[in-house]
Amino acid sequence: MSTEQDEIIRAVSQDANLGSYEEARRTFSWTDAEKHFTWHTTGKLNMAYEAIDRHAEAGLRHKAALLYSDATRSETVTYGEMRDRSNRFGNVLRKLGVQKGDRVFIFMPRSPELYYALLGTIKIGAIVGPLFEAFMEQAVRDRLEDSEAVAIVTTPALLPRVPVADLPHLKHVILVGDGIEAGPGQADFHAEMGQASDQLDIEWVDREDGLILHYTSGSTGKPKGVFHAHNAMIQHYYTGKIVLDLKADDIYWCTADPGWVTGTSYGVFAPWLNGATNVIRGGRFKPQDWYATLESNKVTVWYSAPTSFRMLMSAGDDIVEQFDLSSLRHVLSVGEPLNPEVIRWGMHVYKQRIHDTWWMTETGGQLICNYPSMDIRPGSMGKPIPGTDAAIVDDEGNVLPPKRMGNLAIKTPWPSMMRKIWNNPSKYEEYFRLQGWYVSGDSAYMDEDGYFWFQGRVDDVINTSGERVGPFEVESKLVEHPAVAEAGVIGKPDPLRGEIIKAFVSLRDGIEPSDELKADIAKFVKEGLAAHAAPREIEFKDKLPKTRSGKIMRRVLKAWELGLPTGDLSTIED
Numbered sequence: 177m178s179t180e181q182d183e184i185i186r187a188v189s190q191d192a193n194l195g196s197y198e199e200a201r202r203t204f205s206w207t208d209a210e211k212h213f214t215w216h217t218t219g220k221l222n223m224a225y226e227a228i229d230r231h232a233e234a235g236l237r238h239k240a241a242l243l244y245s246d247a248t249r250s251e252t253v254t255y256g257e258m259r260d261r262s263n264r265f266g267n268v269l270r271k272l273g274v275q276k277g278d279r280v281f282i283f284m285p286r287s288p289e290l291y292y293a294l295l296g297t298i299k300i301g302a303i304v305g306p307l308f309e310a311f312m313e314q315a316v317r318d319r320l321e322d323s324e325a326v327a328i329v330t331t332p333a334l335l336p337r338v339p340v341a342d343l344p345h346l347k348h349v350i351l352v353g354d355g356i357e358a359g360p361g362q363a364d365f366h367a368e369m370g371q372a373s374d375q376l377d378i379e380w381v382d383r384e385d386g387l388i389l390h391y392t393s394g395s396t397g398k399p400k401g402v403f404h405a406h407n408a409m410i411q412h413y414y415t416g417k418i419v420l421d422l423k424a425d426d427i428y429w430c431t432a433d434p435g436w437v438t439g440t441s442y443g444v445f446a447p448w449l450n451g452a453t454n455v456i457r458g459g460r461f462k463p464q465d466w467y468a469t470l471e472s473n474k475v476t477v478w479y480s481a482p483t484s485f486r487m488l489m490s491a492g493d494d495i496v497e498q499f500d501l502s503s504l505r506h507v508l509s510v511g512e513p514l515n516p517e518v519i520r521w522g523m524h525v526y527k528q529r530i531h532d533t534w535w536m537t538e539t540g541g542q543l544i545c546n547y548p549s550m551d552i553r554p555g556s557m558g559k560p561i562p563g564t565d566a567a568i569v570d571d572e573g574n575v576l577p578p579k580r581m582g583n584l585a586i587k588t589p590w591p592s593m594m595r596k597i598w599n600n601p602s603k604y605e606e607y608f609r610l611q612g613w614y615v616s617g618d619s620a621y622m623d624e625d626g627y628f629w630f631q632g633r634v635d636d637v638i639n640t641s642g643e644r645v646g647p648f649e650v651e652s653k654l655v656e657h658p659a660v661a662e663a664g665v666i667g668k669p670d671p672l673r674g675e676i677i678k679a680f681v682s683l684r685d686g687i688e689p690s691d692e693l694k695a696d697i698a699k700f701v702k703e704g705l706a707a708h709a710a711p712r713e714i715e716f717k718d719k720l721p722k723t724r725s726g727k728i729m730r731r732v733l734k735a736w737e738l739g740l741p742t743g744d745l746s747t748i749e750d
């Protein structure tokens with residue numbers, strides 16, 4: 177760790193919004209930050225109003241809010257148009273009888289319509305649940321069932337993955353596409369939008385009212401619904417300012433899909449609360465497309481993820497030279513450990529320091545970051561944002577001194593902290609089991625200068641290409657395959673993806689192992705759950721290590737994989 181720590185990349189930015197980090201830590205208060213919002217005096221509060229309408233009313237009506245492009249479409253949507261179209265969608269939902277607090281899911285590929293629907297849902301006080309388009313039936317079912325969603329916005333292509341008949345609460349399916357023939361319980365998005373008024377009585381909510389539900393994975397059980405409140409806007413606005421360093425003339429691109437928290441907190445809320453122009457690129461990752469997106473939109477601030485940077489790196493420096501990326505002034509990363517070599521490469525090809533940021537679905541917003549005005553120590557996630565405290569604590573909640581590894585914990589509360597786990601108060605309380613601390617599940621250490629260094633997960637959660645996958649979900653799907661008796665799933669270190677999913681599988685009696693069977697099992701998970709959740713490697717075993725109570729011991733599987741000692745096996749079955 178010492179050689180890494182010796183490397184310091186000096187801050188160059190003189191005009192960062194934060195000013196000096198130390199000064200901001202001394203003087204900043206969340207109560208002051210709140211005063212940015214008019215609801216502070218009017219009491220009229222709604223995230224979508226603050227993100228869009230407020231700017232439209234303040235003279236930015238003709239300013240581009242959204243620069244959307246994919247392989248077949250290229251569109252600019254102004255703040256005024258965004259206001260009107262999200263108003264229309266709010267009216268569409270009201271006409272269907274959707275009410276404040278109801279859950280409305282959005283399950284579709286990125287497109288301007290997705291953003292109208294998301295903001296319109298929020299405007300009427302309903303809680304939006306974004307679903308990643310790659311989810312297959314089981315993943316969609318689990319989330320709609322748990323949240324008791326009343327409506328879903330989707331496309332005809334994705335509709336077969338929504339088990340409507342099995343979901344008694346789901347009353348409305350709103351279909352986005354051309355030539356929709358809406359059946360019973362269905363509505364045609366474009367037709368309804370065309371008839372709806374662009375004037376809407378916004379539902380003014382309480383700051384603690386529900387905003388968004390993001391399902392995420394733990395190491396046990398089904399995915400959990402992380403519930404965030406409108407209050408999160410304070411942190412989204414503030415971190416947009418000091419971490420993303422957004423200014424009025426910025427053109428900002430966050431590459432994350434809104435199915436994941438980065439794609440909403442920093443793909444929707446932070447940029448629009450700050451009145452920036454937000455770039456959205458639809459379609460799949462392709463280095464050429466990504467560079468073309470940076471070039472043609474003249475992106476100034478770019479937020480992406482280590483796996484993407486590593487893929488761009490492996491695509492070669494020659495490609496970079498074919499594009500003019502001189503508009504870029506600030507580049508950031510989130511989701512997984514950012515390799516020092518990626519930072520060095522970014523300095524070389526983009527002439528930019530890549531700033532790592534750390535946070536989680538549960539935290540709602542950035543917490544530990546490298547600021548534009550701060551020196552970077554490659555490999556470190558940075559320091560806690562002003563207004564928050566982070567520490568490394570032991571399993572009793574005692575704060576450990578610098579350089580000691582332990583649980584990365586955040587002092588509660590902060591504005592964008594999750595407010596509950598949907599339907600699961602005991603899961604929620606687990607995070608706060610150490611008095612006054614939120615326990616992240618990551619292990620880390622802090623150096624003597626207060627920089628935090630990520631070391632790994634404490635639990636079995638897998639991080640593959642920056643996407644969080646719960647081993648339990650994958651195992652549950654695997655054992656549904658007719659050939660599989662038992663399955664244990666781990667993350668195996670991978671140079672490109674951070675980790676890949678590896679499954680250890682024991683077969684039912686009389687089934688012969690083969691490569692075809694491996695491929696078939698992987699396909700089964702891909703088509704049942706999601707492509708990113710399918711094991712890239714499968715190993716057959718006669719028996720899997722289990723505790724006496726029958727739980728698969730993933731830590732033993734991991735030790736096998738890494739060639740490490742298996743440790744204490746006293747609880748093992750035989």
Ligand code: WTA
Nearest residue numbers: 510511512513533534535536537557630644
């Ligand atoms: C990991 C994504 C290392 C971490 C916003 C965390 C990171 C989990 C970093 C949350 C980082 C996130 N360095 N690891 N800068 N940022 N992680 O909920 O393990 O999808 O607990 O939120 O990603 O993933 P989630």
